[in-house]
Structure formats: C-alpha cells, structure tokens
C-alpha cells in the first residue's frame with residue numbers, strides 16, 4: 442500500500458474487544474491477568490500499551506522499518522538511542538545539529554565516558570577522517586537545523602558501515618513523508634514527533650525506527666528499564682497526526698516555497714536558506730533524497746541583530762515561539778532560542794548569526810503569511 446493509505450491504516454485494525462474503528466486511548470497503567478503469568482499480551486504500560494503499539498506499527502511502516510519505539514519526547518528518543526553506546530566508545534556527530542542534542546552530547550553523556558567528535562559531516566572526507574576504531578555510531582541530521590544544509594545519507598552510511606558503526610539519522614525536519622533514510626542505508630531513524638508527526642503543537646513525543654531485530658530488542662529492553670515511554674494519550678494524538686501528515690506536508694512545502702521566494706526578493710534580506718532554490722548548495726542532494734523541500738525557511742537580515750529581533754517581534758500570523766512543524770506558522774531566533782545551547786563561536790562557524798531568523802511555515806493561506814511578513818519586514822528595517 443502507498444504511504445497515505447498506510448498512514449491511515451497500518452497498525453490500526455478495528456479494536457478486537459469492541460470493534461471500535463479508531464484505535465482507542467488505552468488510558469491504563471496495568472492489565473488484568475487471567476491467572477498468574479497469563480495475559481492478553483499486555484501486563485504494564487511501561488513495557489507495552491495497545492495505543493502505543495498501534496502508533497509504533499504505523500511509524501515502522503511509514504519509515505520502511507521493522508520496528509519502532511516511542512518515547513516521551515524527541516530528546517528522550519535521542520537519549521534512548523545513545524544507550525546503545527557504552528563508556529569508552531566513540532560517536533561521530535554532525536556539528537550542524539539541534540541544540541538540545543548538542544547539549545546532551547557535549548554536557549551530559551561525556552560524564553559517562555562516551556567520547557564525541559563533532560565534525561562537518563557535509564564533507565564525507567572529513568567524516569571519514571573522524572571515524573576511529575571504537576566508533577559505534579555516526580549521528581547526522583538532514584536537512585539540518587536551522588541552516589537547512591543537506592547531508593549525504595547514503596555516503597555517511599557507507600563510511601559508518603565500513604568502520605563497523607551504525608548510522609543514525611534525525612529525520613525530524615524531513616519526516617517519513619519526504620525522506621526515508623533506512624532505504625538509503627541508515628540503520629536508525631530518530632524523530633521528534635513533537636514537530637510534523639504530531640503536527641499541531643499540542644504534544645511532546647519521540648520515536649526511534651529501525652530494522653535490526655537485535656538492536657530493536659536491546660532498545661526495547663532499555664526502554665522498559667529506563668521508562669521514558671510515550672503515554673497513551675500522546676500516542677493517540679500522534680497516530681491521529683500521522684493520518685494527515687501527507688496532506689499537511691504538501692501544504693507546508695508549497696507555502697514554504699512561496700515564502701522563500703518572497704523573502705529572497707526583499708531588500709531587507711541578505712540571504713535566504715531554502716533547499717528548494719536551485720542555487721542552494723544542497724539542492725541536487727535534496728532533490729535526490731527528498732520528495733519535496735520541506736516547510737522550513739531560514740533568513741539572514743541585512744539589518745543585523747536589531748532587524749532580526751524586530752522581525753521576530755512584529756509578525757502577527759507567524760507566532761514567536763520555540764518548535765516547528767505545527768499547522769500554525771512559527772518564527773524563531775536560533776541564536777538565543779533553538780541554538781542557545783551552542784557557544785557563540787560554534788554558532789558563527791555554522792553560519793548562525795544574531796541576524797538569523799528561522800521560519801516554520803504553516804498551512805495557513807499563503808497570502809496571509811506573505812502579508813504578515815511584508816508588514817513585519819517593513820517594521821524591521
């Protein structure tokens with residue numbers, strides 16, 4: 442079956458007990474046992490819950506994987522994946538990544554003896570050089586946050602595999618609707634479902650999708666042992682979000698293309714980062730790896746920090762807020778918001794400056810978005 446059909450039906454058979462067409466919210470911590478050790482496949486919701494199982498089956502199907510595990514947030518999914526690494530092992534990380542992931546990798550996990558190298562994974566030779574005999578994981582995002590650079594997933598997979606390591610791709614920005622990293626050789630896909638998968642800015646959730654049975658069993662064991670799982674209500678909201686992911690992504694992508702072109706023509710902007718532009722350095726790779734160019738646009742203001750701050754504080758339809766991927770358009774200031782955890786020099790090296798503004802383009806009417814940016818840019822100059 443095609444993606445749209447699987448998004449609505451995979452893992453979502455009618456409820457065996459009642460015939461309910463829509464998977465119910467099994468809001469229960471425990472399950473009654475017929476006799477000691479005899480149950481209907483569910484004992485305790487930290488280990489297994491039917492609403493979560495339905496979501497995980499649907500996600501696995503959409504990413505073309507065999508297994509999915511879901512967690513209380515994207516960062517919980519990232520942290521769970523890192524349980525595959527033990528003290529003395531090494532992880533190579535693309536240095537163009539979400540600030541929260543950087544914070545975990547630079548300020549929390551090194552204390553447990555895990556070694557990290559942050560490198561420019563856009564350059565495959567640089568990535569190759571960073572791999573060590575004890576490298577266990579290679580961690581990348583594509584497109585990257587917030588500069589929307591493209592990482593060669595198949596190329597990174599080849600380098601990781603030659604070294605006996607696994608490639609993890611944070612697929613939050615692209616979603617399984619636009620990009621399926623497992624098909625390109627990645628071993629593990631990570632999502633913040635808080636973003637496009639949930640799609641309505643009303644939940645926190647994370648997911649890990651993979652095909653290797655042994656690694657999945659290991660992650661499942663750790664998930665039960667550590668307990669940061671997704672609750673049934675949030676699992677249900679994600680399942681509902683997935684049903685409209687394809688049509689939402691179509692609108693996000695169409696609106697983002699219009700917003701990017703509008704911004705590029707404005708005298709107030711110094712640069713617009715959007716992989717759909719033919720002169721974007723990652724355009725060809727994006728066209729190969731993704732079925733569309735996504736809903737994010739990042740812009741540099743000619744007027745520097747003052748103009749960027751004014752733009753963020755002058756929009757009415759675009760809401761100034763952390764996060765992305767909801768139906769409503771958001772505007773953010775990466776320097777102090779999503780990427781506040783990075784040192785200033787690190788941000789500057791990645792091209793994030795006090796003049797950078799990130800837009801998560803929603804699915805409102807495009808003309809309202811352009812009108813809003815028009816008036817806000819006029820006030821930012």
Ligand SMILES: Cc1ncc(COP(=O)(O)O)c(C=O)c1O
Pocket residue numbers: 514515516517539541542582586611613614632633634635636645646647764
């Ligand atoms: C690419 C990416 N990965 C992971 C996360 C973390 O997700 P969460 O906020 O759901 O913990 C985010 C959050 O913005 C993100 O943008």
